[in-house]
Amino acid sequence: MPRAIDVHVHPSTVEFVDGAMGEYTPACEAHFHTTLPRHTVEEMADVFRTAGILGVLFAWDAETNTGLPPVSNDFVWRCAREHADAFIGFASVDPLKGEAAIVELERAVRMLGLRGLKLHPTAQGFRPDDRSIYPLWEAAEELGIPVTVHTGTTGLGAGMSGGGKMKLEFSRPIHLDAVAADFPRLQIVMAHPAWPWQDEQLAVALHKTNTWIDLSGWSPRRFSPELMRNIRGPLQDRVLFGTDYPFIRHEQWLDAWATLDVPDAVTEKVLLSNAQRLLALDG
Template sequence: MIIDAWGQHPTLRHSQDPVFDSLRRWTKEPAPEKAIPIETTLASLDQAGVDVMLTNAWYAPHNVLISNDEVAEFVTASNGKLLGIAGGDYAKPMDAIREISRAVTELGFKGVRIIPWLWEVPPTDRRFYPIYALCCELGVPFCTQIGHTGPLMPSEPGRPLYLDQVALDFPELKIVAGHIGYPWTEEAIAVATKHENVFIDTSAYTASRYPPELVRYMQGHGRHKIMFGTNYPMMTAAKALAGLDTLGLDDEAKALFLGGNAQRIFGIG
């Protein structure tokens, strides 16, 4: 099984939001004028042999780019290829708790994602702590971004070391840190090694661009800690997986990376 641990089937609001303008330097694509059809996303997954993509809701201050209900619609239309990751208005923690609880218990979502740079605060911010407690109660992972930001927003909230404190305060909480953590990849590996329930996904990077220290970790004692991700639609799965066979992963490490770890952590049958 191949599972993409970080993607989003975007709404047109999400695709056109100015916060992503800087990313177009890399994709060399203009802002779309029409929403991406669900068929395009599913075809992209099929092309790379991806069985499931975890697709995110996006809640930013004063703006909902992809709502939980829109994610639920995409999931329903995907015939099992998409699974939801919830979000909420973290400026209103009680509202966020109610909304995320609904998304998990009623809509069947598999986790919660908080993008700290959107809120310009680190993951240790007090507003997020009730969400972490809720994740523990619901038994779902907390997903986040680590490393510098492509959007022109502060990168400091993406320092992996902030997750050390979160993991100390919530040892039961499963934390999935996306985007490798560059330029602090060694820091991310140190936090994942220290804490049983901290994991890393490789979204936003092609296999040929994984830092050497991450590849060594995947080959050895970190093989149960790293999972595949794309950050679709910024990157397709086919592009993200190009060069995978050059990494020197044995069969066990490759299977865990491509799907086994995500299957276990997110409870995907």
């Protein structure tokens, strides 16, 4: 049994850092005040094993919008298969690829056994409530998998001219409100405290019980009083520990969390049992 489940993990390997992130990596490193490692899969798995943390490892496919190579679902499948004590795999598909994206999602879940889908509207260049995307939501609901969707600003293109062509507006949480309404059996995880639209995100989460918030990408030291009030209170069963590894490291996040005044029972939900429920893992 891991002591925590990190629901937001990118590979700290060349496939992600130099491949899928490409020319965005230096700006991203500056944004997070970090230098990214280039691990082997074994080294990456050891980071999680040593920490006693099970990581939800994300594939990445924003090929149409960025022209950069994907982190394939097969790569993530191999990581999770070889290191089942360290990782659970989430698929990624490129929504702009249309029908091919749906076929790939079905393959990734049914054939490879990946346990969820990760999307990034800004990186992938789509608006979640666009009707052309609805068949993808329908497929995810049908497959019974949770979908994690990036919300709020992003380190991708941060500090670059034109934001590296990245459009923030696609990642407004309110666009997921319609999706959650139209697909009530679909579990939607809004990734990150969605600055500058955190009120919007909290409104969606408070209104629709098939939505969740992952707390990755920010140090808990910077969580707003309003977010903390909801974590301690009405949203305590639907907020999830996540780091956005390798941009933020486990000890960085957990040390900051420990300085906050959160009851132990709530910490246990955030670090472990909420994710076990979302991912249907045995507790």
